[in-house]
Amino acid sequence: MIEEKSLYKTAKDLNVAQxxxxxxxxxxSPVNNVRLGKLNIRGKTAKTPLFMxxxxxxxxxxxxxxxxxxxxxxxxxxxxxxxxxxxGEEVIDKLGGLHKFMNWDGLILTDSGxxxxxxxxxxxxxxxxxxxxxxxLDGKExxxxxxxxxxxxxxxxxxxxxxxxxxxEYPCNAxxxxxxxxxxxxxxxxxxxxxxNPGQLFFGVVQGGMNFKLRQECAQALLSLGVDxxxxxxxxxGEDSSLTREVLAATLEVIPEDKPRYLMGAxxxxxxxxxxxxxxxxxxxxxxxxxxxxxxLYNGERINISNKRFKEDASPLDEGCDCYACRNFxxxxxxxxxxxxxxxxxxLLSIHNLxxxxxxxxxxxx
Amino acid sequence: MIEEKSLYKTAKDLNVAQxxxxxxxxxxSPVNNVRLGKLNIRGKTAKTPLFMxxxxxxxxxxxxxxxxxxxxxxxxxxxxxxxxxxxGEEVIDKLGGLHKFMNWDGLILTDSGxxxxxxxxxxxxxxxxxxxxxxxLDGKExxxxxxxxxxxxxxxxxxxxxxxxxxxEYPCNAxxxxxxxxxxxxxxxxxxxxxxNPGQLFFGVVQGGMNFKLRQECAQALLSLGVDxxxxxxxxxGEDSSLTREVLAATLEVIPEDKPRYLMGAxxxxxxxxxxxxxxxxxxxxxxxxxxxxxxLYNGERINISNKRFKEDASPLDEGCDCYACRNFxxxxxxxxxxxxxxxxxxLLSIHNLxxxxxxxxxxxx
Numbered sequence: 231m232i233e234e235k236s237l238y239k240t241a242k243d244l245n246v247a248q249x250x251x252x253x254x255x256x257x258x259s260p261v262n263n264v265r266l267g268k269l270n271i272r273g274k275t276a277k278t279p280l281f282m283x284x285x286x287x288x289x290x291x292x293x294x295x296x297x298x299x300x301x302x303x304x305x306x307x308x309x310x311x312x313x314x315x316x317x318g319e320e321v322i323d324k325l326g327g328l329h330k331f332m333n334w335d336g337l338i339l340t341d342s343g344x345x346x347x348x349x350x351x352x353x354x355x356x357x358x359x360x361x362x363x364x365x366x367l368d369g370k371e372x373x374x375x376x377x378x379x380x381x382x383x384x385x386x387x388x389x390x391x392x393x394x395x396x397x398x399e400y401p402c403n404a405x406x407x408x409x410x411x412x413x414x415x416x417x418x419x420x421x422x423x424x425x426x427n428p429g430q431l432f433f434g435v436v437q438g439g440m441n442f443k444l445r446q447e448c449a450q451a452l453l454s455l456g457v458d459x460x461x462x463x464x465x466x467x468g469e470d471s472s473l474t475r476e477v478l479a480a481t482l483e484v485i486p487e488d489k490p491r492y493l494m495g496a497x498x499x500x501x502x503x504x505x506x507x508x509x510x511x512x513x514x515x516x517x518x519x520x521x522x523x524x525x526x527l528y529n530g531e532r533i534n535i536s537n538k539r540f541k542e543d544a545s546p547l548d549e550g551c552d553c554y555a556c557r558n559f560x561x562x563x564x565x566x567x568x569x570x571x572x573x574x575x576x577x578l579l580s581i582h583n584l585x586x587x588x589x590x591x592x593x594x595x596x
Numbered sequence: 597m598i599e600e601k602s603l604y605k606t607a608k609d610l611n612v613a614q615x616x617x618x619x620x621x622x623x624x625s626p627v628n629n630v631r632l633g634k635l636n637i638r639g640k641t642a643k644t645p646l647f648m649x650x651x652x653x654x655x656x657x658x659x660x661x662x663x664x665x666x667x668x669x670x671x672x673x674x675x676x677x678x679x680x681x682x683x684g685e686e687v688i689d690k691l692g693g694l695h696k697f698m699n700w701d702g703l704i705l706t707d708s709g710x711x712x713x714x715x716x717x718x719x720x721x722x723x724x725x726x727x728x729x730x731x732x733l734d735g736k737e738x739x740x741x742x743x744x745x746x747x748x749x750x751x752x753x754x755x756x757x758x759x760x761x762x763x764x765e766y767p768c769n770a771x772x773x774x775x776x777x778x779x780x781x782x783x784x785x786x787x788x789x790x791x792x793n794p795g796q797l798f799f800g801v802v803q804g805g806m807n808f809k810l811r812q813e814c815a816q817a818l819l820s821l822g823v824d825x826x827x828x829x830x831x832x833x834g835e836d837s838s839l840t841r842e843v844l845a846a847t848l849e850v851i852p853e854d855k856p857r858y859l860m861g862a863x864x865x866x867x868x869x870x871x872x873x874x875x876x877x878x879x880x881x882x883x884x885x886x887x888x889x890x891x892x893l894y895n896g897e898r899i900n901i902s903n904k905r906f907k908e909d910a911s912p913l914d915e916g917c918d919c920y921a922c923r924n925f926x927x928x929x930x931x932x933x934x935x936x937x938x939x940x941x942x943x944l945l946s947i948h949n950l951x952x953x954x955x956x957x958x959x960x961x962x
Binding site: 293317334386544554563565573 | 690936
C-alpha cells in the first residue's frame with residue numbers, strides 16, 4: 231500500500247541511541263497466559279497490566295494525589311497539548327517538572343496532543359510540517375511539530391513521551407487512512423531523532439484506520455525506528471467492538487513480546503484487551519461518569535446514584551468494595567450529595583469508580 | 597422595656613429536667629486569662645475555644661471528613677432547615693442519625709433555621725406560632741415551629757440543638773428589636789419543654805438587636821429557663837465592629853462562667869472575641885473564600901491565588917503552614933488549578949484556610 235519504502239528507515243539508519251530494553255520486563259502468567267510485566271523507569275516501577283487515571287491538566291479531577299495513591303495507582307496520564315496551553319511547559323520546568331508541580335511521585339505518561347489534532351479538528355490545520363491550533367481559551371495560535379511536542383514533554387520531564395501523530399476520523403476512506411498513516415510515520419521519523427531526558431521512554435502511535443495491513447506496516451515501521459513501546463490510537467472511535475478487536479489482533483501480531491502496548495483511550499472491555507495482550511490503558515470515563523453520578527459495580531453494571539430508589543439505601547455503592555467511599559458512606563448519602571450538587575459527591579464516586587477499575591485490572595497482575 | 601414579666605418563667609416553673617452542667621468545664625488560662633474549656637457530650641469531647649467548619653447540607657464543601665479530622669477539628673456545624681428540606685430528617689434518622697449519615701464521629705451542633713428566618717425573609721412569613729417558608733428548591737411550603745425544629749434536631753441526633761429564634765434585620769427600630777426579642781423568648785419557653793435525646797444540649801439564642809439592655813434581659817431569661825449554653829445571634833449584620841464588641845460585652849456581663857457562649861456566624865476578629873470570653877464560632881467564610889481563590893495567611897492578610905504574580909511562585913501558600921496543601925503544592929500549582937476551574941484548587945484552599953483558622957484558635961487552647 232505504501233509506496234515510499236524509504237519511510238522504513240531503521241533506528242540504525244537514523245543513528246539514534248536506543249533505550250535499554252531492560253526498562254520493561256514482560257512474561258506470560260502461567261495461570262491464565264495474561265501478559266504480566268513491569269515498567270521500570272528512573273527507579274520507579276509500575277506493574278502491568280495497568281490503568282492510568284487521566285490528569286489532563288495536571289490533576290485527576292476532584293481527587294488529591296493522596297487519594298490516588300491510596301487506591302494503588304502507580305502511573306497516571308497527562309496531556310502535552312493542554313499543559314502547553316496552560317500553564318505552559320516553561321512554568322512547569324521552572325517549578326521542577328510535572329511530578330513535582332502536581333505532587334505525583336509515581337510514573338507519568340504524557341499524550342502528545344495527537345488526539346487533539348482529531349478532537350479539536352475544527353480549530354486546527356494539519357500539514358506535513360506540523361499542526362496549527364487556534365486555542366479555544368483565548369484564540370491564540372498554537373503550532374505543534376513532532377519536535378516541539380517532544381521538547382515540551384522533555385520540559386515536563388515525564389516518564390513516557392508520545393510522538394505526535396494524526397488520528398483519522400472514523401469512518402474514512404482508504405485514501406485518508408493511508409494519508410494519515412504516512413504523515414504519522416513521517417512525524418515519527420523526525421520524532422525519534424529528538425533529544426530526550428535520561429531514561430525517558432518514547433512511544434510511537436500506531437494509526438492506519440481499520441485497515442489491518444496498514445496497521446501492521448505502521449507498527450513495524452515504528453519498531454524499526456527503535457521506539458520503546460507502541461501506543462495504539464484511532465480505535466474505539468465509534469466502530470463496532472468486533473472490528474476494534476480484529477484491528478487490534480492484527481496489530482498485535484507484529485509486535486514482539488518485549489514491547490509494551492498501550493491502547494489509547496479505552497475505558498471499557500479492558501479485560502478483553504488485556505487477554506489479547508494489551509498492557510496499558512487510560513480513559514476519562516471512570517472519573518467523567520463519576521462526576522455525572524454514575525457508579526461502577528464490580529459485576530460490570532453501572533448505577534446512577536441520583537436515582538430515587540437509593541433515597542434510603544444504607545448500603546455502600548458496591549458491597550464488595552473497600553474503597554474510602556464504600557467503607558464510610560451509604561448510597562443514600564452520596565445521592566444526597568449529588569442532589570445538592572456538592573463536590574464531595576464527585577470526589578467519592580471518582581474514588582470508587584477508579585478503585586473498581588484498579589482492582590479489576592490488578593486482580594490479573596498480582 | 598419588656599412589660600410581660602411572665603416571659604421570665606424559670607426552668608423550675610416549667611418543670612423541665614436540666615442538663616448536668618458537668619457536660620461543660622471552663623476555667624481561665626493562668627497565662628493569658630483566656631477562657632479554656634471542654635465540651636463533654638455523650639463521651640465525645642471538644643476543647644474550647646473552638647471554630648466549627650460549616651457543613652450546611654451535611655458536608656463541608658469540597659472536603660472529606662478525613663481531611664477535616666486531619667486538620668484537627670472536633671466539632672462541626674450543620675443546618676436544621678436545609679437538612680429538613682433535603683434529604684429530610686426521616687431519611688437521616690433511618691440511616692442512623694447525622695453523624696453516621698455524613699461519617700463524622702466528632703461533635704455536631706445544628707443551627708435551628710432561625711438564621712434562614714432572616715436570610716430567606718422574602719420567602720417566609722413569621723407569626724407567634726412559627727414560620728412558614730416557601731422552599732426555594734421546589735416551592736413546597738415548609739412550616740417550622742419551635743417544637744418542630746427541636747423534633748428535627750432530635751431525629752438528626754446532633755449534640756447541640758439550637759432553639760428557633762427571630763433574628764431582626766439591621767438596622768431596625770426599637771420596636772422591631774423588642775418585638776423579635778419577645779418572639780424569640782416565647783419560642784424559647786416552648787422549646788425548653790421539648791423532649792430531647794439523652795445528653796443532647798439545648799442552646800437558646802440571644803437576640804435584642806443592638807440594645808444592651810434587651811440583650812441582657814434576653815440572656816437572663818434564657819438562663820432562667822435552664823438552657824445549657826447561649827448562642828449569640830444577630831451580630832456581624834453590617835454594624836460597626838466597635839458596636840459588635842459593645843453589644844457582645846454587655847451580653848457577656850450577665851452570662852455565668854460555667855455556660856458555653858457561641859457567637860453565631862463570626863468569621864473574622866475571632867481572637868478579639870475569644871479574649872472577650874466567647875468559646876465557640878462558626879463561619880462559611882474560610883471555605884467560601886477558598887472556593888473563590890482567596891487564601892488566608894497567618895499574619896491576618898488574604899491573597900487571591902489567581903493573581904498573575906503567583907504564576908511561577910514555588911513557595912507554599914504560607915511558609916509557616918504545615919497543612920496538606922502547603923506541604924505538597926506551590927502557589928503556582930494552586931493558581932493553575934483555579935485558572936482551569938479544577939475542583940482540587942477549591943479542596944486545597946479549603947484545607948488551608950480551615951487549617952489557618954484552626955491553628956489560630958488552637959494556639960490559645962492547648
